[in-house]
Amino acid sequence: MKVLVTGATGFLGGPLVERLLAQGERDLRITVRPGSNRSRVAAAAARYPDARVDYVTANLTVPAEIARAVEGVGAVYHLAASLRGAAADMFLNTVVGSKHLLDAIGPRRTRTILISSFSVYGVAELGRGAPVDESTPLEPHPEKRDLYAHVKLREELLFRERAARDGLPLVILRPGVIYGPGGGAFSTRVGLNLFGLFLSLGGHNRLPLSYVDNCADAIALAGRTAPVSTEPAVYNLVDDDLPTCREYLAAYQAQVAPVRSLPVPYPVLSLGARLLERYNRWSRGQLPAIFTPYKVASTWGGNRFDNAKIKALGWRQPVPTEEGLRRAFSWLRDQAAASGAR
Amino acid sequence: MSLDFAANPSEEKGKRMPLKVALVGCGKIADGHVEEIQKLPDKAAVVAVCDRELLMAEQMAVRYGIPAFYDSYERMLEAVRPDVVHITTPPQSHLALTRTAVAAGCHVYVEKPLALNYADSQELVACVERAGKLLTIGYTYLFDPPALEMRRLIAEGALGDVVHVESYYGYSIDGQFGSAIRADPGHWVHALPGKLFQNNVDHVLNKLTEFLDDEEPRLEAHAWRRDRKAFGDERDRLQDELRLTIIGKRVSAYGTFSSHVKPSAHFVRVYGEKNILHADYVSRTVTLEPGATLPSAIGRLVPAFGQAAQFLRAGGRNARALARGEFQFFSGMNRLMAMFYDAIASGGPPPVPMRDILRIALWMDRIWAQIGSAR
Numbered sequence: 040m041k042v043l044v045t046g047a048t049g050f051l052g053g054p055l056v057e058r059l060l061a062q063g064e065r066d067l068r069i070t071v072r073p074g075s076n077r078s079r080v081a082a083a084a085a086r087y088p089d090a091r092v093d094y095v096t097a098n099l100t101v102p103a104e105i106a107r108a109v110e111g112v113g114a115v116y117h118l119a120a121s122l123r124g125a126a127a128d129m130f131l132n133t134v135v136g137s138k139h140l141l142d143a144i145g146p147r148r149t150r151t152i153l154i155s156s157f158s159v160y161g162v163a164e165l166g167r168g169a170p171v172d173e174s175t176p177l178e179p180h181p182e183k184r185d186l187y188a189h190v191k192l193r194e195e196l197l198f199r200e201r202a203a204r205d206g207l208p209l210v211i212l213r214p215g216v217i218y219g220p221g222g223g224a225f226s227t228r229v230g231l232n233l234f235g236l237f238l239s240l241g242g243h244n245r246l247p248l249s250y251v252d253n254c255a256d257a258i259a260l261a262g263r264t265a266p267v268s269t270e271p272a273v274y275n276l277v278d279d280d281l282p283t284c285r286e287y288l289a290a291y292q293a294q295v296a297p298v299r300s301l302p303v304p305y306p307v308l309s310l311g312a313r314l315l316e317r318y319n320r321w322s323r324g325q326l327p328a329i330f331t332p333y334k335v336a337s338t339w340g341g342n343r344f345d346n347a348k349i350k351a352l353g354w355r356q357p358v359p360t361e362e363g364l365r366r367a368f369s370w371l372r373d374q375a376a377a378s379g380a381r
Numbered sequence: 382m383s384l385d386f387a388a389n390p391s392e393e394k395g396k397r398m399p400l401k402v403a404l405v406g407c408g409k410i411a412d413g414h415v416e417e418i419q420k421l422p423d424k425a426a427v428v429a430v431c432d433r434e435l436l437m438a439e440q441m442a443v444r445y446g447i448p449a450f451y452d453s454y455e456r457m458l459e460a461v462r463p464d465v466v467h468i469t470t471p472p473q474s475h476l477a478l479t480r481t482a483v484a485a486g487c488h489v490y491v492e493k494p495l496a497l498n499y500a501d502s503q504e505l506v507a508c509v510e511r512a513g514k515l516l517t518i519g520y521t522y523l524f525d526p527p528a529l530e531m532r533r534l535i536a537e538g539a540l541g542d543v544v545h546v547e548s549y550y551g552y553s554i555d556g557q558f559g560s561a562i563r564a565d566p567g568h569w570v571h572a573l574p575g576k577l578f579q580n581n582v583d584h585v586l587n588k589l590t591e592f593l594d595d596e597e598p599r600l601e602a603h604a605w606r607r608d609r610k611a612f613g614d615e616r617d618r619l620q621d622e623l624r625l626t627i628i629g630k631r632v633s634a635y636g637t638f639s640s641h642v643k644p645s646a647h648f649v650r651v652y653g654e655k656n657i658l659h660a661d662y663v664s665r666t667v668t669l670e671p672g673a674t675l676p677s678a679i680g681r682l683v684p685a686f687g688q689a690a691q692f693l694r695a696g697g698r699n700a701r702a703l704a705r706g707e708f709q710f711f712s713g714m715n716r717l718m719a720m721f722y723d724a725i726a727s728g729g730p731p732p733v734p735m736r737d738i739l740r741i742a743l744w745m746d747r748i749w750a751q752i753g754s755a756r
Contacts, residue, residue: 073566073612101567125409125557130440138436182444193440322706323420 041066041111045099045140046118048072050221051154051214053079054255055116060087062259070097070108070119079221099136106143114150115140116262120194126186133190134197141201152210152262155195157247157275157344158188159213163336167305168244172345173213173273183333202271209271210261214254215247215278215344219363220370222251224291228338229284230300231329237300240308241284244341247277248287250356250363257354265352274349280360287364294368296375308335397726400425403463403487405454405478406470407432407441409557410492410519414467415445417715424722429461454478458485465725468492471569472579476501483512488725490718492519493583495742498574502742506735515731517721518738520587522647524720525713526702527660528588530667531651539669540653546634547652548588551645552581554608554621559640566614575749578604578623578638585625585636586744588649590737595629600744604752607641618754625748665708666695 042059046052047069056067060083069080071094084092097104099119109115117140121132137153144151160171161178177196181189195211202209216226225232228246230239249257257276265272282290285302292298303311312330319328358366402418402425404411411430418427429449432438438450451457458466458481466482467490468475476496482489489509495518496502509516522528534540553559562570562577573579604620611617625636647662657670671687673680702708709715720732 072564073614098565098567100565126412126440126444127407127409127437128557128561130437131434134436134440135434182446189440189444193436197436323709324416325703325706325709 040064040113041068042114042116043068043070043109043112044116044118045070045097045108046120046154047080048075048077049118050219051217051251051255051258052118053083053221054219054252055118055258056080056092057083057086058252058255058259059116059262060084060090062263064259064263065090067092068108068112069094070099070105072096072098099139100131102139102142105136105139109140109143109149112149114152114262115144116152116154116258118154120154120191122187129186129190130193134193137194137197141197141207144207146205148206148208150208150210150262150267151198152212152258153195153198154258155211155213156188156191157213157215157277158184158337159192159195160342162340162342163333165340165342168341168343170345171275171342173275173348178337180333183331184337185334188337199271206269208267210265210267211271211273212258212261212276213273214249214276217249217251217254219251219367222367224295224371225288229287230303235299237288237298239285239288239300239302240339241287242302242305242339242341243283243285244339245281245343246284246287247342247344248281248360248363249276249278250358250360250367252358253278253356253363256357257349260354261349261352274352275344275346276349277344277346278356278360278363279346282360282364290364291368291371294365295371305335305339305341308339399423400464400722400725401428401461402426402465402467403429403431403457403461404441404467404469405431405457406468406474406492407434407437408469408471409561411441411467411469413711413714414469414490414718415441415447417711417718418467419445420709420715421719421722424719424726425465428463429457431457454481458482458487463487465490465722472497472573473569476505479505479516480508483509483514486512486514488515488721490517490519490721493587494573494579494745495738499739499742499746502739506739510735515721515725516735516738517717517731517733518583519714519717520583520733521711521713521717522584522662523587523591523713523733524716525662526665527662527667528713531649531658531660534658534667534669535651535653539656540651540658541655543592543632543651543653545652546589546592546632547637547650548585548634549637549639549646549648549650550581550584551642551647552577552621552638552640553645554640556645562619563616566612566616571615571619575745575752576619576754577621577640578748578752579745582623582636582638582745582748583741584647585623585638586741587733587737589627589634589636590740592632592651593627593629593634594631596740597743597747598627598629600628600747600751601626602748602751620752620754623748623752627744664695665699666692668692668695 042064095108097108121129160175178192181192201207229241261274312332312335316331418425427447430438430441431451435452442450466487468478469492472494475491479489496505562568602625604623606620607622621640623638627634649660651658660667668691671684724731
């Protein structure tokens with residue numbers, strides 16, 4: 040069976056291609072954009088010389104190109120999404136791109152695996168530290184959240200609409216903070232860099248990390264084996280033995296580089312957000328409301344994310360968190376050294 | 382789904398009803414339009430948005446609390462009967478969308494560039510005028526605080542007769558707009574006759590028309606591609622540096638569009654018989670060249686302090702505006718919209734003269750004819 044992977048040249052894509060091949064897939068098709076870096080996918084493919092991996096140039100915003108890409112495939116892993124940029128670009132590249140993919144699949148019952156996000160959960164009104172599992176309701180107020188959360192929610196709803204309408208066999212995977220060599224250093228859940236000062240906002244919240252190889256392993260497993268009925272199969276993807284945000288920052292400081300940081304306790308953050316939101320209204324948006332009480336509760340409310348369901352499917356975390364952090368920090372240290380040397 | 386304006390209490394107090402605004406084309410610049418219209422609740426309200434792609438219209442409506450969204454322009458006009466349509470689509474569709482809007486009895490605010498070429502621009506203006514409607518174009522910087530301050534000083538006679546004008550517009554090819562163009566050989570900018578320049582050179586030319594009265598001044602254009610990256614497709618034909626020399630009967634001008642000079646500056650310099658003025662749109666400062674009025678070495682020493690004092694005063698004014706909540710990013714767009722809506726209400730002239738809009742369209746055609754595209 041031919042398997043299509045979109046976004047395979049991204050951070051998560053290389054490891055996913057490797058895990059799909061390791062778990063037995065032998066015929067992959069990878070969508071690429073002109074100029075995308077194929078080296079990680081090529082390196083993964085090189086380890087499985089009996090597998091066929093071909094590339095198709097496709098921009099998800101061009102329906103004809105994505106239609107060509109889905110021709111003859113038996114399963115689709117949809118990773119491609121835009122992580123930042125203007126609102127219109129993010130919606131166009133992620134949500135409209137997904138619509139074109141779904142249109143290209145059409146009434147065919149192609150098994151479809153969507154990489155969603157923890158950010159689709161509506162946690163702001165659940166209270167501090169509320170547990171979150173796959174049955175937690177979706178965000179009711181995407182307009183109050185950051186753009187990424189809004190875009191990922193709309194994308195997931197689009198897939199759900201098609202699954203309900205056309206009987207598309209759908210697996211939805213919601214990873215937490217994906218990290219590892221090649222990734223970023225700080226999720227906003229840990230804090231934000233404000234003009235050179237790192238505001239440490241996560242405090243004693245557990246940081247819902249998912250090491251990139253672990254995440255890819257869980258995606259490949261669920262993508263291949265999750266039982267799908269008329270309802271989509273949904274799984275949280277998060278590792279065990281998680282550090283708190285503060286522990287993560289301390290480990291980063293010890294193993295990578297010192298960071299000028301200011302810890303902001305949750306009540307102070309909440310109060311600051313209320314004042315900023317009021318100022319934003321009074322000044323008619325003169326300065327952006329990067330913090331609002333709703334965003335603060337959504338991102339730094341200290342939710343505990345449950346991974347029992349993916350474990351029940353047989354997933355075991357391949358790389359222990361301690362080892363994942365060691366590898367990630369080692370890579371970040373090398374990056375810092377290289378940029379220092381330049 | 383449209384708002385109930387009949388029940389608007391402001392009408393009972395004798396104030397005018399807010400205009401019903403509909404917007405077509407939910408791309409990046411549309412956010413700015415909606416945000417600024419929503420800051421003018423007494424003058425206008427966005428009642429519907431439309432995009433060929435319904436999901437794009439939906440996301441705008443959700444983010445800004447707009448009551449209705451459509452993927453059919455005609456259906457939107459029919460259902461919400463707007464007073465004004467803001468056209469924020471790519472320029473290829475401006476003429477057709479304007480025709481439909483004025484036929485439905487709407488005034489139009491069209492994003493720049495007005496149309497694909499001079500002939501289409503003439504037709505667009507004519508069709509609005511035939512319908513007895515008003516038109517404006519997104520020449521927002523003409524209404525930014527530095528432009529207003531510049532006009533005040535010139536009216537006071539600070540410069541004397543204007544001899545020469547220099548208009549500089551720096552563009553960030555890695556910015557939000559530039560990177561979308563660079564990422565996609567199918568981006569609509571690549572299909573414009575003047576490509577990247579056509580989407581930006583309004584901002585160079587529209588600062589000159591208030592000084593040059595000529596219909597067709599002598600114009601010389603030079604353009605080239607400085608970007609070294611080769612993509613092997615349409616993107617390699619994109620030129621990114623443009624220089625203009627324009628000679629009118631009384632006033633001459635230079636125009637610069639640069640994608641590679643950093644920082645991306647944005648200013649106009651006006652050279653008069655009495656003084657030189659520098660209006661900076663990035664730092665929102667307007668300063669006059671001090672010149673040496675004192676003799677010998679003292680004449681070289683004093684001007685720097687004079688300059689410093691001018692910047693301090695300008696910075697202080699900006700800080701006071703910030704404290705009052707009046708230091709808005711899209712200040713010029715907001716003022717342009719307010720003036721346009723006032724003109725609609727009063728039947729007065731629109732804020733940007735039609736003659737200037739058409740002269741700019743004509744000059745653009747002349748530029749494209751001279752520069753071709755990169756090979």
